[in-house]
Amino acid sequence: MIPKLTRSARPPRAAPAGFDRRLIAPMILGSILNPVNSSMIAVALVPIAAAFGAPASETAWLVSALYLATAVGQPVIGRLVDTHGPRRLYLIGTALVGVAGLLGAFAPSLGVLIAARVLLGFGTSAAYPASMYLTRSEAERTGMESPAGVLTALSVANQTVVAIGPTLGGLLIGAGGWRVIFTVNVPLSLACLVLGALRLPKHRYRTPRTKQAVDLVGMVLFAAMLVSLMVFLMNPGIADLYLLGLTAAAGAGFVLRELRVAEPFIDLRVLGGNLPMLATFLRQFLSFTAVYGFLYGFPQWLEEGGGLHASAAGLLLLPLSLSALAVSAATGRREDVRAKLVVGGLVQIAACSLLLVVGSGSPVWLLAAVGVLMGVPQGLLGLANQNALYRQADPARIGSAAGLLRTFTYLGAMGASAATATFFAHGADTHGLHGLALFMLAGAVLLLAVTLLDRSLRTITPVTPVSGKAS
Template sequence: MNRPGPSAVRRGGRPAAPGPAAAPGPAPSAALAAAPGPSDEPGFGARLTAPLLMGSLLNPLNTTMISTALVSIGHSFGIGAAGTAWLISVLYLASAVAQPVLGKLADTLGPRRVFLAGLVVVVASGLVGTLAPGFGALIVSRVLLGIGTSAAYPAAMAVLRDESRRLGRPTPRPVLARLSFAALGSAAVGPALGGLLVTVVGWRGIFAVNVPIALLTLGAALLWVPADPPRERAADGGAVRVSLDPLGTGLFTAALTVLVFFLLDLADPRWWLLAPFAVLTAVLAWWQLRAPQPFMDVRMLAGNGALLRTYARHGLSYLLIYCMMYGFTQWLEEARGFSSGQAGLLMLPMSVTALVCSLLGARTKGLRGPLTLACVLLTAGGGILLLLSGDSPLGVLLIAGACFGASQGLVGTSNQAAVQAYAPAESIGAAAGLQRTAQYIGAITASSLIALAYAGAASDAGLHLMAAVAVVLGVLLTVLTLTDGALRART
């Protein structure tokens, strides 16, 4: 373990607390957001945490903010729902690969360096999207955005871990709570903010807004995030070892990319893509069992059924949640004739209930109860969507959004708590990263289902197709949750 050097004295002049270095604790759960106590203890004040919180909200904000801009973007470039679905999928694909990779880089090279580098990439992505002359430039912007924003969360956790080691005590729970809640809150308000930006300045505003946020965060990080402590070096005193398992990372990226290409054209599936996907997956598993420091711990996953079921439950739940978030907003605009701003306002019940239910879910000690309620609400929300038409009352639209929002809050907190409960303590970071990957795959599948359902434009028939899928999967998730014996334990 690294010993603190001269930087062990805070920038504010307060000396580090004596005592042995504390081992890094598990990744934070959104459940901690229920404990909003003070966090002004030495080393964990607002100056340190503010840039970390600002950086960590960028990825979830951008995953949902674009939902109310897809129709406007499609009209600007003459592209239908199947084309604009790429703007959703490429960010998730880039994030699914970048988060674990950048987390390893933060551990090896230093979190402050990775955090700052990610913000620079975010600024570049915002400029590319704002000035985009064509749809291809928007794709490039979203790829850069996925990579840049993925640096913030793992780097922030590593910064807090290093601060904990320096001070010889764990990171205060309220600090972890705020970091986790920033991600959930920004994702929840994304559709409303996106609708406002599209209404006021046009769809380019959802790309441009990243530039001032990233620059402000960059300045705060340069001023207030401490310099990286010395990292582990090779046994011979040589350069820092960077153990990223490039072959494993490349195989994982290739397999996930092939899967995305298959999912993005479900109307005319390229079945032959399943063959290279199966081969790449098999080679990836073979290599991960033999790599000295693998990209993912296959042995741990193979022997942990409760964790694998958590990933499956999380991915399927978010598939339905993102179908609502992206598909329902497009239906509101194209089939019901609402503006982007009005559609964003109609999504507010989903945002508010997600935030409220995340806090309520955090206060429960069990897992099966809130997860079962979430599955029932997903099924009910799908049933409501099945009944919608062009003249459905406004109140019914709001209730449908609230059902999916409540599910989002309960699923987010409960499944994150399940990962903490079932993953080995020494692998909690990698396990949390794979949970994000499961969520991204669910989102990619959702965008593919939307493209299949809507084809050229959003319609009642397409919405009803997604609603039928939501009902079927909601019932399946309810059965799987009720029969999962591991969920009977209290956390």
């Protein structure tokens, strides 16, 4: 008689020869949670300000609060992913996203809404490091040297959501009001939880590293440095210069702490010894300062300066979405890191320059043209930096490195948010838009200079996947 297999005796599912495609859906869905919340808020700032009677300098915290949380959360959770594996962190993080969505949907005040955005920031910090960990682990398991298709899928998915987010947000606001953009987090969270529980591996591919202590002091100093700097930048003035002193003190304390502690929050020694990766982080910061400067500034100008409804402003950003998607689809599977960075930098300079001639009387075709141009670097730069990081980072710290790359993305977004609050301090008028464009142009020029001076980019050559194991 053949014994009946029990659940514990049933043999485990055999691992596929190539990349386990069951992982792709939870990886992509989890990784878009942050960009969907980052982009839809762009067209919601004006109606939220009207609902709570708040100026732009206060609603800008809806952007900065999320990025402050993610700037701190990404390196911490990336480190935890490297230590404990991706599954547990992924499930906890995506569950927090659902809770934050409910909190934001029923928020009675702007303060509670900002708290919901903080919770969203921490919740969305887990999926991307987990995805990069799984990508690297699958590459090690299969012997596939370059999972370009998987990296492209992650990057294109994120860029797609960032691109279509304002349009989608505008349509949702037109249908049900600004609270709907928080409510959508609930079904997204549930989908991530189900897919994560069913498909993410319970085991870890690599040998577990020694359990690490969490550097709470480093985290507090890092957060204090960012918060004090952001508070000053949101409303700079002579009376608030003490905030810059606090920023400098917290920054100095942070550097000293991280150089001395055995398990730092951010390993500055590793960054200092890996100049190509440090240059990649700087390029990521500069790239997304301009990307998010446009994403948050242009819709506010269209709504407040141009008198458009959020849904109409979102539709005017559709050319940006289509341009970014077309560029990503056409170039995604080709690494060509340096070429993408150079072309992306040049087009970003052109787009920021064109924004300087936009005014309240500009025809629709000109507004659409600016969006088309801004979509090109959005489709090139993020993927190029991600591919560069994948080759520059220590494989044992890929989760931490991926978290840091996202941190520099969010630092760029915070810089863009502070610039928007500064230039729109007296309203989102054309003068403020041109000031913001000059700020973005300076960052784009610096991005191109950093790219051209980085000789290490010439050594990053595409690697063809092993036959039969293509992603």
